[in-house]
Amino acid sequence: MKVLVPIKQVIDANVRPRVKADGTGVDLANVKLSINPFCEIAVEEAIRLKEKGKASEIVVVSIGPAKAQEIIRSAYALGADRGLFVETEERVEPLAVAKVLQAIIAAEQPGLVILGKQAIDDDSNQTGQMLAGLLGWPQATFASKLEVDGDRATVTREVDGGLETLALTLPAIVTTDLRLNNPRYPTLPNIMKAKKKAIDVKKPEDFGIDITPRLKVLKVSEPPARKPGIKVASAEELVKDLKAAGVL
Amino acid sequence: MTTLLLADHDNATLGSATARALSAARELGADVHVLIAGSNAKPAAEAAAKLEGVAKVLLADDPSLDHQRAEPAAALVVALAKDYDAIVAPATSSGKNILPRAAALLDVMQISDIIKVVAPNTFERPIYAGNAIETVESTDTKKVITVRGAAFPAAKEGTAAAPIETVAVTPAESGSAFVSESLSKSDRPELTAARIVVSGGRALGSSEKFNEVLLPLADKLHAAVGASRAAVDAGYAPNDFQVGQTGKIVAPELYIAIGLSGAIQHLAGMKDSKVIVAINKDEDAPIVQIADYSLIGDLFTIIPELDKALG
Numbered sequence: 001m002k003v004l005v006p007i008k009q010v011i012d013a014n015v016r017p018r019v020k021a022d023g024t025g026v027d028l029a030n031v032k033l034s035i036n037p038f039c040e041i042a043v044e045e046a047i048r049l050k051e052k053g054k055a056s057e058i059v060v061v062s063i064g065p066a067k068a069q070e071i072i073r074s075a076y077a078l079g080a081d082r083g084l085f086v087e088t089e090e091r092v093e094p095l096a097v098a099k100v101l102q103a104i105i106a107a108e109q110p111g112l113v114i115l116g117k118q119a120i121d122d123d124s125n126q127t128g129q130m131l132a133g134l135l136g137w138p139q140a141t142f143a144s145k146l147e148v149d150g151d152r153a154t155v156t157r158e159v160d161g162g163l164e165t166l167a168l169t170l171p172a173i174v175t176t177d178l179r180l181n182n183p184r185y186p187t188l189p190n191i192m193k194a195k196k197k198a199i200d201v202k203k204p205e206d207f208g209i210d211i212t213p214r215l216k217v218l219k220v221s222e223p224p225a226r227k228p229g230i231k232v233a234s235a236e237e238l239v240k241d242l243k244a245a246g247v248l
Numbered sequence: 249m250t251t252l253l254l255a256d257h258d259n260a261t262l263g264s265a266t267a268r269a270l271s272a273a274r275e276l277g278a279d280v281h282v283l284i285a286g287s288n289a290k291p292a293a294e295a296a297a298k299l300e301g302v303a304k305v306l307l308a309d310d311p312s313l314d315h316q317r318a319e320p321a322a323a324l325v326v327a328l329a330k331d332y333d334a335i336v337a338p339a340t341s342s343g344k345n346i347l348p349r350a351a352a353l354l355d356v357m358q359i360s361d362i363i364k365v366v367a368p369n370t371f372e373r374p375i376y377a378g379n380a381i382e383t384v385e386s387t388d389t390k391k392v393i394t395v396r397g398a399a400f401p402a403a404k405e406g407t408a409a410a411p412i413e414t415v416a417v418t419p420a421e422s423g424s425a426f427v428s429e430s431l432s433k434s435d436r437p438e439l440t441a442a443r444i445v446v447s448g449g450r451a452l453g454s455s456e457k458f459n460e461v462l463l464p465l466a467d468k469l470h471a472a473v474g475a476s477r478a479a480v481d482a483g484y485a486p487n488d489f490q491v492g493q494t495g496k497i498v499a500p501e502l503y504i505a506i507g508l509s510g511a512i513q514h515l516a517g518m519k520d521s522k523v524i525v526a527i528n529k530d531e532d533a534p535i536v537q538i539a540d541y542s543l544i545g546d547l548f549t550i551i552p553e554l555d556k557a558l559g
Contacts, residue, residue, distance in 0.1 A: 016512065017376040026380050038494075094348070095357040118494055122375050122382075124360045125344050129318065130352035138423030139318050141345045144487065154427065158487045159341040160440075160496070161258075161431040164315070169423040178494065179481065214357035218370065219383040226519070229540040231531070235553035238525065238543050245540075247444070247502040247523045248469075248558075 001111035001148075001170070003046040003055040006101055006131075007039035007075060009068035010121040019222050026121075026220060035071040038116025040078075041176040044183040045114055045146060047079040054148045055112070057081045061104055063097055065089050069199060076194035077186035083199045088211065094122075096204075096211035098130035103207040105135065110171065112153065117142050117175040128175035138168040142177040249278040250303075254325060254337040254346065257284060257292035259314070264441040265338035267402035269395040270299055273336040274403070275365035276391075279303040283328065283415075285321050287314035293412050300406030310417035315429075316342045319422035322349035328415070329354055329390065334368070339394040339497075351392040358392040359384060363399035377493040377516035397440055398499035398520060432488050434473075439489070442472035445500045447491055447518070449508020450478040451529070451547060458484040461551050462506065468558055474498065474518075476508040492517035507547045510535025527551070 011017055012032040020027050035043075049055040060075040062068055063086040072083035086100055105113065118125040132139035140155035144163070147154045153168045158177045168174075186194075204211045232238045242248040253273045255266040266282070273280045282296040285308045293307040306328070312320045325335060325346070335350065337343035339361045351358040363381070364372035370385045371393065439445065446466040452458040458479065466473045475485035477492055491498055493516035503521035508514065510526070510533055518524070519538055526539035527547050536542045543550055 011376070013513070017379045019380045026376055093357050095352060095355075098352055120377065120493065123373075123377065123493065124358070126348035126351070126358055126360060129345060129348035130358075132318070133322060133349035133352040139345075139349065140424070141318070142341060157341075159429075160488060162429065162486065162488045163431075164429040165427040166317070167425045167427050172423065177487075178477065179487065214388050215359065215384040215386055217382055218385055220375070221381050221383070223374070223378055223381050223519075226524075226538050227540070229524070229536075229538070229542060231542050231544060233543075235543065235550055235557040238541055238554065239557040241541055242502065242523070242525070245523055 001055055002057045002059060002108065003049060004059050004061060004105060004108055004110035004113045005042050005046050005075070005080070006061045006113070006115050006127070007043065007071055008036045008062060008116070008119045009033050009064055009071045010036045010119055013037050013120060019220055023219050023221055025217070035074050036116050036119045038118055038176050040183045041178070041180050042114040042116050043075050043078050043080060044181045045176060048181065049148060050079070059084065059108060059110065061086070061101065063088065063092055063100055072199050073194045076197050077191045078184060085199050085201045086204060087201055088204050090211055091213055092211055093213050093215060094124050094126035094130055095214065096209065097127050098134055099209045100204055100207055100211070101131050102134045103209060112148065112170055112172060112174065114174050114176060117177055128173050132173040137172050139173040140166050140168055141175040143174050144177050144179045146174055146180065250332050251276050251278045251280045251334040251336055252328060252332040253280050253282045254335065254343065255282050255284050255292065255296055256338050256340045256342050257286060257289065259286045259289040260291050262292050262295040263340065264402050264438065265340045265397040266296065267299055268397035268400045269336055269338035270301060270403040271400040272362065272365060272395040274301045276334050276368045278333065281306055283308065283325070285313045285316070285324050287311050297409040297412055298405045299403045301403055302410040304410055305412045306415045307412050308415040308417050310419060312419035313417065315426040316346065317422065317424055317426065318345045318349050319424055320420065321346045322353065323420060324417065325350040326353045332390070334391040334393065336393045336395060339396050343394050347392060347394055354390060354392065356388045356390050356392045357386070358394065359386055360394050361396045362393055363396050377512050378519065379512070396497055398497050432486055436466060437470065437472045439472040439474055439496050440498055442500055444469045444471035444502045445474050445498055446471045446504045446506065447474035447476065447508060448479055448485065448506050449476040450482060451507025452479060452484055455484045461548070465551060465555060468555065476514050477511070479508070505535050505539070506551065508535060509533045510538065
């Protein structure tokens with residue numbers, strides 16, 4: 001079974017984003033960019049399926065500006081077999097991404113698609129669900145456990161009240177939550193090998209898909225700042241202050 | 249011009265997230281119909297009918313709609329969509345699961361997790377873990393929106409109940425089946441609705457200590473219990489306790505952070521709390537930087553003292 005893993009390049013999770021002074025967005029110049037943490041978990045899960053003999057080939061796909069190709073190489077270094085990169089300098093929204101992926105999936109015919117549940121830049125949490133809808137495939141989002149057996153997948157999901165387990169008939173869409181796995185570190189020889197591996201580069205037009213954004217970003221601003229706090233010396237003082245503030 | 253609100257419920261009761269999303273839905277300026285999609289869900293429909301500002305409740309009652317699985321729920325929303333200009337759901341695990349699937353089938357780009365309605369087509373939403381706020385205008389004819397509950401007040405019960413109308417359901421093959429669930433049972437308030445939240449981090453050191461130190465304090469304060477990702481990953485607390493960018497978003501009157509450093513991802517889930525208290529041994533910890541009151545020291549000494557001071 002072929003497993004397809006769509007991935008996204010985002011600002012590194014350890015970098016504090018800065019809003020641009022002109023209010024047009026977040027400053028990404030000279031900022032460390034990485035594979036989205038949830039996407040990395042998706043790649044790792046695909047590799048584990050291959051190691052268990054459940055997957056035959058891992059294809060990673062990314063859509064973004066030219067420099068985002070780096071994350072295809074990161075995925076190669078972890079163990080992905082083949083990479084497809086759709087290059088565009090446009091802002092691509094989840095709906096457009098889902099449409100491009102739908103076209104790629106029609107050609108690739110994977111048995112399972114694993115995506116991160118959310119990109120930590122736009123925090124949309126949509127692409128996997130949208131893709132499942134467009135394909136008419138079953139979905140299991142926010143997965144913390146995945147088992148594949150023949151043409152069925154059993155997925156445990158993290159939901160508001162605790163955990164829920166679903167059985168899906170493949171092909172299906174799974175999106176990853178934090179506790180699905182701990183991604184491995186790439187080894188140096190694999191990083192070197194990944195640099196030489198080919199990447200199939202395409203454009204959105206190659207799929208005949210209009211990626212024009214549906215949402216106009218009018219403004220990006222700093223969140224309101226909190227008032228500076230105070231240090232209290234003891235638990236008694238804290239309780240007194242909280243009572244005075246009317247919250248106890 | 250009508251808005252459809254997809255409710256989050258467990259058939260028997262309606263979650264407070266729905267009442268909060270209702271407040272956002274009403275700000276769109278149109279009549280609001282609440283959709284209860286479930287199985288034996290009449291009690292949830294009756295609860296929705298009582299909320300102020302609900303013009304009508306649609307009850308879609310069918311075994312296939314139990315457990316709010318995305319495939320049948322999204323198909324139902326799509327089938328009803330033609331009569332609505334906006335479709336809204338709370339950004340709960342269920343709303344986040346169902347609504348984007350429906351949005352794609354309607355060829356609409358969803359606006360996720362709104363915190364403010366600026367105009368019926370313009371919204372504010374947090375991005376980058378709340379480190380930036382984006383104002384977006386939707387150019388789609390239909391709007392599909394999820395609502396961050398912590399940003400809106402819960403709608404109250406009104407004086408008259410809205411009518412409940414039954415909606416026919418055509419069950420279809422969905423490719424997914426419910427197997428089991430393991431839900432946390434607790435007499436404490438729900439995390440996203442509590443007035444006070446007591447949250448613990450990795451410094452608690454073990455599941456035993458987490459329970460021994462945090463739970464009595466939470467009970468004394470009638471508080472909900474939260475946890476940092478590190479504490480959940482380490483197995484000190486279950487996943488549904490996690491507060492943060494990808495966990496639960498809370499904005500209580502009082503948030504007491506105990507032995508947690510306050511990673512960006514955690515702050516994203518609680519920094520809109522009215523009053524924040526940090527109890528931490530590290531005075532340079534990020535949580536101390538944003539706290540209104542900080543008490544620096546060993547939590548295992550401080551919590552018993554706090555317990556005593558509370559009487």
